[in-house]
Amino acid sequence: MAEFLSLHDAVARYVEDGATVAMEGFTHLIPFAAGHEVIRQKKRDLTLIRMTPDLIYDQLIGAGCAKKVIFSWGGNPGVGSLHRLRDAVEKGWPRQIEILEHSHAAMACAFEAGAAGLPLAVLRGYVGSELPNVNDQIKFIECPFTGERLAAVPAVRPDVSIVHAQKADRKGNVLVEGIVGVQKEAVLAAAKSIVTVEEIVEDLIAEPDYHPNACIIPGWAIDAIAVAEKGALPSYAHGYYPRNNRFYKEWDAIARDRDAFTRWLDENVFHQDDKPAGGEA
């Protein structure tokens, strides 16, 4: 049953050094506030899983929290590179990290397999790609019924998944709206889960816009809920605030330079308890 905790306490309790952590949100509802709390608590040696590392993992990598990153598209969308990710991969700053790269289809299937309790995901994928040459987690199997050669990847089973959502109710049920990405899969695939939300309402089912097919994660399938207003900035929260595209563009210059990045981290993360870093919506 979901427990209501402060963001500080949720991260302190569930994110341990050396853990495998998935912070999901497909360009939407990216849990930046939670990522910043992980940085503030100086968690180390994390294996970070995310389809699109985005600025959130660029920041965690630059802050020295990661030892390994598993991803499928590592860029600043519409802008260019993730310079902290590149600096770590190419120059080992602030530490050497290992990367394991997939395609989106494979990672999406791997999250789904994790949620389904399966050891692997099977897909018609990676045909002719050289990614299997550099990622030993991509194998091929033969369909026992048709003989077709199919790709197989291990299920994603994080120690803890962290996602952001629009709202939770008093029973801890969580509503996710708009681009839902792999958030539900990430929560269900993980041993423990933290969901940050914009607000708490009395009862989701009594909300005027409730719909029987809404994407709701029941409170009994979640471990911790923490309120983090504007917790997805500079990404967006459908129905609450837009994406701060300008910050995504400004990030390029900040992240390009180690000193500028370190200053940014000091001013916007270490000395800003729980406040959104990434401009105003």
Add this chain to the structure above:
Amino acid sequence: MSIEYTSSEMMTVTAARALENGMTCFVGIGLPSEAANLARLTHAPDVVLIYESGTLQTRPEVLPLSIGDGELAESALTTVAVPEMFRYWLQGGKISVGFLGTAQIDRYANLNTTLIGDYHDPKVRLPGGGGAPEIATNAGEVFITLKHSKRAFVKDVDFVTTLGFGRDGKGRDGVPNIGKGPTRVITDLCVMKPDPETKELTVVSLHPGVSREDVCDATGWEIRFAGELASTPEPSAHELEILRELKERTERQHAGE
């Protein structure tokens, strides 16, 4: 009586014209997205645009900066989870065209978006595969659009992120349940199609004012030209007007936030 336009506009308009009503198109971000939305706003209002963020049949007012901008969900018929997007809609065979961009492309239309140099000691690290590896094999066919340059058009890509026709042109032979692969490549200089036999990219149409030498100078291998080389039709005033309005709206919105 010719209209003024840039080579980029020529590329986008030509890429847009490749799409038709009745197609379902899985759209990559950047140039493909610009072309696909121009098609939708001009000659192909019923073309179905799908983005990997799960937005089905979307009609954005402005071009998205990221693949998952709110605009895409707000203007979509429906939005599904990302696993459903890749499993049911793409792998399930519901996509007729995948429209992709790339950093590097070779003579067999293999795409590299992973890195320049050696994998374990890269000169330039690129974002990676994203949706492309499965879009390129599970969609009915693939259109590719990018600017023409020697850096981009190389004889052999440093890394095959996404299959065109493989390093020997035979990468799709005998593979069950696979799409036709790249059927055209649209650049700011020309249109290329794979040779029906060898699958090597061949120039089939030159844009107005572009010479064979221009294409050769911007291509990293000895590019072949079709026997009957066409001249790509110029953009119309209407297409240019719609494209420029779309780009202005987009810039205003992205600067304002």
